[in-house]
Amino acid sequence: MSSEAAAEHAVHVHQAPTNPIWRYVFSTDHKVIGIQYWILALVSAFVGMGLSVWFRLHLLNQGHVAQLTDQLSLLVEGSADYNAIKAKIDALQTAWYHMEPSQYLGILTMHGTILVFMVLTTAPMGGFGNYFLPIQVGALDMAFPRLNMLSFWLTFLSFVTLMAAFFVPGGSPNAGWTGYPPLSAVPDSQGNGYQGPGGWGQDLWVLSIAIFCFASLVGAINFIVTTLDLRTKGMTLMRMPLTCWAWFVTAILALLSFAVLLVAGLLLLLDRNLGTSFYVPGDLFVSNKLLVDHKGGSPLLFQHLFWFFGHPEVYIAIVPGMGLASHLLSSFARKPVFGYRAMVYAIFGIGVLGFFVWGHHMFQSGMSPYVAVAFSVMTMVVGVPSAIKTFNWLGTIWGGNIRFQSPMLYALGFVSLFVTGGIGGIFLGQNAVDIYFHDTYFVVGHFHMIMGVAAIFGMFAGTVYWFPKVTGKMMNEPLSQAHFWCTFLGVNVIFIVMHLMGLEGHPRRYSGFAFEFLSSDYMVRMHTIVTHTAIFTASAQVLFLINLVYSLAAGKKAGDNPWESTSLEWATTSPPPFENFKDGVLPEVHHGPYEYSVPDAAKDYIMQHDPPEARPATAPAPH
Amino acid sequence: MSDHAAEHHEEHHEFNLKENLAVWFGLVALTLVEVYLAYVHLPPATMLITLLGLSAIKAAGIMGVFMHLKFERVSFVLTLVPLTIVTIALLAIMFPDALRLYMFHWIGSPTP
Amino acid sequence: MSEATAAVAPAEAAPAAAAHGPAHAPAKDDPWYGGRHPFAIDSKKFGMWLFIASDSITFAAILFAYTYVRLSDPDWPLVFNAGSVALSTLMTFVLLTSSLTMVLGVAAANAGKRKQAALWTFATALGGLAFIVIHAWEWSHVIHGLPEGPLPLMWCAFFTATGMHMLHVTVGFFYLTIVGLAYLGGKFKPIDIEVAGLYWHFVDLVWMFVFPMIYLMSTDMTKGFGH
Ligand code: HEM
Numbered sequence: 001m002s003s004e005a006a007a008e009h010a011v012h013v014h015q016a017p018t019n020p021i022w023r024y025v026f027s028t029d030h031k032v033i034g035i036q037y038w039i040l041a042l043v044s045a046f047v048g049m050g051l052s053v054w055f056r057l058h059l060l061n062q063g064h065v066a067q068l069t070d071q072l073s074l075l076v077e078g079s080a081d082y083n084a085i086k087a088k089i090d091a092l093q094t095a096w097y098h099m100e101p102s103q104y105l106g107i108l109t110m111h112g113t114i115l116v117f118m119v120l121t122t123a124p125m126g127g128f129g130n131y132f133l134p135i136q137v138g139a140l141d142m143a144f145p146r147l148n149m150l151s152f153w154l155t156f157l158s159f160v161t162l163m164a165a166f167f168v169p170g171g172s173p174n175a176g177w178t179g180y181p182p183l184s185a186v187p188d189s190q191g192n193g194y195q196g197p198g199g200w201g202q203d204l205w206v207l208s209i210a211i212f213c214f215a216s217l218v219g220a221i222n223f224i225v226t227t228l229d230l231r232t233k234g235m236t237l238m239r240m241p242l243t244c245w246a247w248f249v250t251a252i253l254a255l256l257s258f259a260v261l262l263v264a265g266l267l268l269l270l271d272r273n274l275g276t277s278f279y280v281p282g283d284l285f286v287s288n289k290l291l292v293d294h295k296g297g298s299p300l301l302f303q304h305l306f307w308f309f310g311h312p313e314v315y316i317a318i319v320p321g322m323g324l325a326s327h328l329l330s331s332f333a334r335k336p337v338f339g340y341r342a343m344v345y346a347i348f349g350i351g352v353l354g355f356f357v358w359g360h361h362m363f364q365s366g367m368s369p370y371v372a373v374a375f376s377v378m379t380m381v382v383g384v385p386s387a388i389k390t391f392n393w394l395g396t397i398w399g400g401n402i403r404f405q406s407p408m409l410y411a412l413g414f415v416s417l418f419v420t421g422g423i424g425g426i427f428l429g430q431n432a433v434d435i436y437f438h439d440t441y442f443v444v445g446h447f448h449m450i451m452g453v454a455a456i457f458g459m460f461a462g463t464v465y466w467f468p469k470v471t472g473k474m475m476n477e478p479l480s481q482a483h484f485w486c487t488f489l490g491v492n493v494i495f496i497v498m499h500l501m502g503l504e505g506h507p508r509r510y511s512g513f514a515f516e517f518l519s520s521d522y523m524v525r526m527h528t529i530v531t532h533t534a535i536f537t538a539s540a541q542v543l544f545l546i547n548l549v550y551s552l553a554a555g556k557k558a559g560d561n562p563w564e565s566t567s568l569e570w571a572t573t574s575p576p577p578f579e580n581f582k583d584g585v586l587p588e589v590h591h592g593p594y595e596y597s598v599p600d601a602a603k604d605y606i607m608q609h610d611p612p613e614a615r616p617a618t619a620p621a622p623h
Numbered sequence: 624m625s626d627h628a629a630e631h632h633e634e635h636h637e638f639n640l641k642e643n644l645a646v647w648f649g650l651v652a653l654t655l656v657e658v659y660l661a662y663v664h665l666p667p668a669t670m671l672i673t674l675l676g677l678s679a680i681k682a683a684g685i686m687g688v689f690m691h692l693k694f695e696r697v698s699f700v701l702t703l704v705p706l707t708i709v710t711i712a713l714l715a716i717m718f719p720d721a722l723r724l725y726m727f728h729w730i731g732s733p734t735p
Numbered sequence: 736m737s738e739a740t741a742a743v744a745p746a747e748a749a750p751a752a753a754a755h756g757p758a759h760a761p762a763k764d765d766p767w768y769g770g771r772h773p774f775a776i777d778s779k780k781f782g783m784w785l786f787i788a789s790d791s792i793t794f795a796a797i798l799f800a801y802t803y804v805r806l807s808d809p810d811w812p813l814v815f816n817a818g819s820v821a822l823s824t825l826m827t828f829v830l831l832t833s834s835l836t837m838v839l840g841v842a843a844a845n846a847g848k849r850k851q852a853a854l855w856t857f858a859t860a861l862g863g864l865a866f867i868v869i870h871a872w873e874w875s876h877v878i879h880g881l882p883e884g885p886l887p888l889m890w891c892a893f894f895t896a897t898g899m900h901m902l903h904v905t906v907g908f909f910y911l912t913i914v915g916l917a918y919l920g921g922k923f924k925p926i927d928i929e930v931a932g933l934y935w936h937f938v939d940l941v942w943m944f945v946f947p948m949i950y951l952m953s954t955d956m957t958k959g960f961g962h
């Protein structure tokens with residue numbers, strides 16, 4: 001017992017620093033850091049989205065060029081029709097959004113990297129997690145506030161490094177967000193006509209990733225220690241909101257997987273700059289030069305290391321969204337989460353299994369077929385905890401007294417997109433089927449559906465749900481709803497159509513229309529739909545920006561608990577004081593996180609810190 | 624925020640010089656055994672497995688006694704160790720691939 | 736749940752519940768109840784352990800990458816001889832001994848012997864420095880004898896694995912020096928020495944795998960002590 005009392009944490013209330021630089025810029029306050037992460041992610045999201053609209057325009061343009069070229073071949077050279085079409089083609093080829101193939105790949109690579117790392121990995125964890133994990137478990141701050149600051153600024157450095165890749169000689173890297181060698185490993189293989197000493201873009205890319213790994217590692221340590229050590233009295237593990245569970249599992253995934261990405265990046269950096277050849281195979285000629293005179297390394301090694309990280313990474317992006325969706329569905333259906341324990345085990349199950357399936361990204365790589373079968377089976381198994389979660393979400397809202405406010409809409413959107421995208425995953429996870437689907441738009445559709453937008457919907461949900469807590473103002477409800485519907489419909493059109501294009505065999509990462517079937521009427525029509533919808537959906541994001549700015553300036557005042565939720569962040573003021581709870585007195589927890597509509601209770605919800613009597617003894621035991 | 628709290632309270636296992644010295648001797652001795660094995664010509668696979676086994680014993684000594692893990696709560700050890708070991712062990716799934724490449728190299732090699 | 740409350744009739748249970756919390760409430764003396772550290776160790780120590788878990792995976796991945804390229808090569812060269820093994824054995828010995836001094840440093844710190852603890856810590860850092868010096872000498876030798884042209888895979892692996900380890904030793908050298916000084920100056924607590932010690936033992940532990948896998952597995956003892 002003495003040891004317990006031993007580690008009992010003393011409550012130190014620090015004064016907020018008065019100098020605004022320490023208070024708001026180089027701050028160790030988890031709330032400020034959370035907002036910083038969130039802003040970084042928002043900026044990155046808009047940059048990434050802008051890039052995608054740009055290359056969508058280019059693709060549509062190329063589709064027209066390909067079709068016009070077909071027509072041209074039927075006409076007599078020099079005739080009036082011929083000249084007219086020729087002029088049209090020339091006009092298209094010189095449009096501002098026209099790209100050279102290597103430029104297309106560069107923009108594509110930056111789009112993927114920015115969104116996967118700077119948005120999907122930062123906002124759900126670094127942003128919302130930083131702000132709300134300590135408050136939800138009832139702590140004054142993260143376990144290591146200074147390390148927390150370090151991880152944000154390292155992430156920022158990583159962001160700056162990545163952005164610099166746009167401007168260096170040789171331009172942005174073009175090996176894709178997965179950075180596959182040999183293309184990424186051979187300094188002058190960028191193929192964009194750059195004549196200098198190897199493109200720096202790829203080096204900056206690797207460097208940025210390496211810094212990011214380190215930042216994430218530090219962040220993950222902080223999250224895990226905070227969750228286990230800093231829970232307030234009564235906040236047992238099984239009383240933590242599912243959001244906290246999700247952040248906890250995500251942090252474990254980050255702790256274990258970024259370590260491997262670091263190695264993948266390190267070896268790549270060495271290959272590029274110090275003459276090693278881990279990933280450069282023997283017998284590889286580039287520009288008529290044999291690169292290594294020995295057996296060489298193996299590009300497959302990189303793929304293994306990368307995807308060992310890569311699959312857990314996709315869960316790092318989505319798991320916080322799952323936690324939040326559970327939290328919101330319960331809160332807005334005024335019902336306890338259906339099967340809380342099952343949800344916890346399922347999150348853990350997904351986390352654990354997520355480490356056993358990385359090979360499903362490599363079915364076509366020429367890896368050992370026996371291993372491929374094992375990976376295929378394990379991939380199917382991940383469907384089980386995913387299905388548990390989905391059915392529990394449905395169970396949660398079933399028969400509930402649903403409030404269709406915007407956080408609920410986004411949470412439902414999350415569930416919907418997760419299911420749609422996940423079903424695509426079941427197709428892809430089967431070795432034999434994936435041999436056809438691999439590297440087609442079907443894959444692009446799958447992962448955008450699930451990671452590109454389901455996870456982003458999680459962030460929208462988090463933003464509208466917690467905006468009142470962070471700013472003290474409500475977001476504008478009609479604007480949020482309009483934004484939800486535009487975005488939800490838009491992304492469904494875009495990515496379902498991409499699935500269809502993939503079914504027809506349209507390869508991904510092509511900047512032009514090299515084969516005849518690609519310039520068929522069908523494909524070009526599909527490209528037209530996608531590009532037009534993408535422009536529409538991207539424009540709809542302006543609604544979100546307007547909403548943010550407008551609500552910040554003139555939003556309705558929010559009370560402490562505008563959504564009538566139960567978790568601890570709603571027990572403090574909006575916005576919370578520097579020390580999170582009034583005078584730094586930590587609340588004591590007496591109830592589970594989802595005590596909605598408890599029979600015989602005075603209100604339709606019991607907050608976690610309500611006194612024990614708030615829950616009538618006649619009510620059935622919680623989960 | 625517990626940075627300052629635990630100093631006076633944390634349960635400290637009585638320091639045992641003898642035990643630590645014994646571990647140090649053990650580590651040195653095992654190292655010498657490993658070096659000796661390099662003189663005996665074992666087939667590479669046997670050699671690797673033996674060496675890794677010995678290294679695992681050494682690692683256990685360092686973690687258990689030097690790093691104090693033996694005296695921490697079981698729940699702590701169970702939180703930390705299996706997780707790490709399983710993750711590391713998983714990387715071994717890469718090897719069937721490496722052996723396939725071996726085959727290709729071997730076929731393509733002028734001196735098999 | 737306590738058996739006593741479970742046994743009473745519901746009518747009587749209600750007031751009892753109001754006083755002690757409902758029957759299903761978690762036990763207050765449970766280590767996981769909240770308001771205390773469930774593992775009864777300082778958060779800093781826990782954090783360092785997590786870092787070690789992650790970093791060991793990093794090293795494992797490097798060694799696995801090495802094993803991967805090695806397994807896929809039918810004629811992997813055995814580049815070391817008895818001389819290089821003697822040298823690396825010496826390096827192993829230096830590291831192991833520095834771990835012992837670290838243990839003594841932590842024990843002294845926990846016993847409140849400030850000066851003694853700092854001295855052991857500095858001794859440990861010196862051990863690290865000796866390791867770096869010997870290792871750097873070895874590196875320069877190897878680099879000197881490298882063939883022209885692309886770097887053979889064996890040496891790719893060698894420089895990467897030992898370089899990464901040497902980076903950790905170097906960081907450890909500065910870490911220990913700073914912590915030792917700050918502890919001596921009264922700015923740091925024994926726990927800081929202990930946490931630094933964990934890091935140092937880990938660096939030692941990694942070498943216990945690098946040494947056999949990189950050196951011993953690639954040695955042809957019949958080559959004797961020459962170059
Ligand atoms: C039941 C669940 C899932 C299954 C069975 C599954 C299966 C797969 C498979 C087999 C691939 C490889 C396709 C190929 O390249 O040929 C793939 C790609 C991908 N998946 Fe999933 N997936 C699932 C859920 C998710 C989730 C939850 C996310 C993200 C949040 C995700 C993100 C991705 C990404 C980013 C890629 C493509 C990476 C790339 O090649 O650029 N998947 N998925």
Ligand SMILES: [Cu+2]
Pocket residue numbers: 310311314357358360361
């Ligand atoms: Cu995957």
